Amino acid sequence: MSQSDYIEHSKLAEAKQMRKRADEDARLLANRISLLKQEEQKALKKIEETQKKAQEILQARNRNLEEQKKREELRRLREQQDFEKVEQARRNREEKKSLKDQASQYRSSKAIYDAQTIKIAREQNMKILEDLKREDLASKKQIKFKVKKQKLEAEEKRKKMMDAKKEKVRKDNEKKIEIENKLRRDREDEVARMEQDELELIQRLQNTQLLQKSAYEDLENALGGQLGFS
Known part of the structure; x- marks a missing residue:
């Protein structure tokens, strides 16, 4: 094996x-990443479980608070109803007393009112009679004036x-x-x-x-004077 081949072989091996x-x-x-992901999933699961528990x-x-609130509202409502019953009973008593006082006052006022009404009615009747008299007098004057006016109008119309x-x-x-003058002129x-x-x-x-x-x-001359002219 040549040196160059050895070098190439060494490079390949390296x-x-x-x-x-x-x-x-x-x-x-990759293993570490897989382990980390597993740990992450475990942590997320624990977080979910913890959140679920906290939510529960x-x-x-x-x-519990809602039940307590309902019980408190029911208690307050009962107290309010009891208070309203007491107030209603008090108002009923006061209303009966007021009606009794009003009836007594009404009877007293009615007697005074009846007397005043009779007096006012009498005065009004007198005033009505006086007004009727004045109206009757005014009506008679108006009729007299109208008749006189009608007579004057009739006289004026006749004239x-x-x-x-x-x-x-x-x-x-x-x-x-x-026409006569025209006839005369024509004539x-x-x-x-x-x-x-x-x-x-x-x-x-x-x-x-x-x-x-x-x-x-001429004829006479022609006849020699035998015809005469008369």
């Missing part, structure tokens, strides 16, 4: 040895109706006069036209007579 030590260290470390003790203590009637008669007369215009026609007729008649006379004269 590397294997170092690997075995590393493996052994890893195995030992606390729950038992709380139950207005008469004035309106007179005005209507006046307007009717004016209208009739206007006068007609007469004027007829007079004009008459003048024209007279003029035409005169002209006709002149023509007739001229014609007779």
Whole structure:
């Protein structure tokens, strides 16, 4: 074996040895870790058991306290009920006494009130009678005033109706006069036209007579004076 081979072999052996030590260290470390985990689990289990025990003790203590509290509350409630019964009995006695006093006071007050009520009612009745008299007088005055007012209003209405009637008669007369005047003017215009026609007729008649006379004269001249004209 050459020196180089020996060196290489030695290195390999050394590397294997170092690997075995590393493996052994890893195995030992794994064992220690496993033991530590076991111890941890044991400790956790003990902690859980301890906490559970403490919880049970606390729950038992709380139950005892709650029971004690309930007993104390029941005792206090009974004492309160007893006190309320005593107070209610006292109030009942006081209420009976108060009702008795009120009844006595009511009878006394009622007698006074009845007397005052009768007096007040009598005064009110007198006042009502006086008010009725005043109202009756006022009503009569108002009726008298209303009748007078109605008469004045009726007179005023009658006067207005008469004035309106007179005005209507006046307007009717004016209208009739206007119609008559129109008829008169129409008639006068007609007469004027007829007079004009008459003048024209007279003029035409005169002209006709002149023509007739001229014609007779011509005829007479033509006949040698044998026809006369009248």
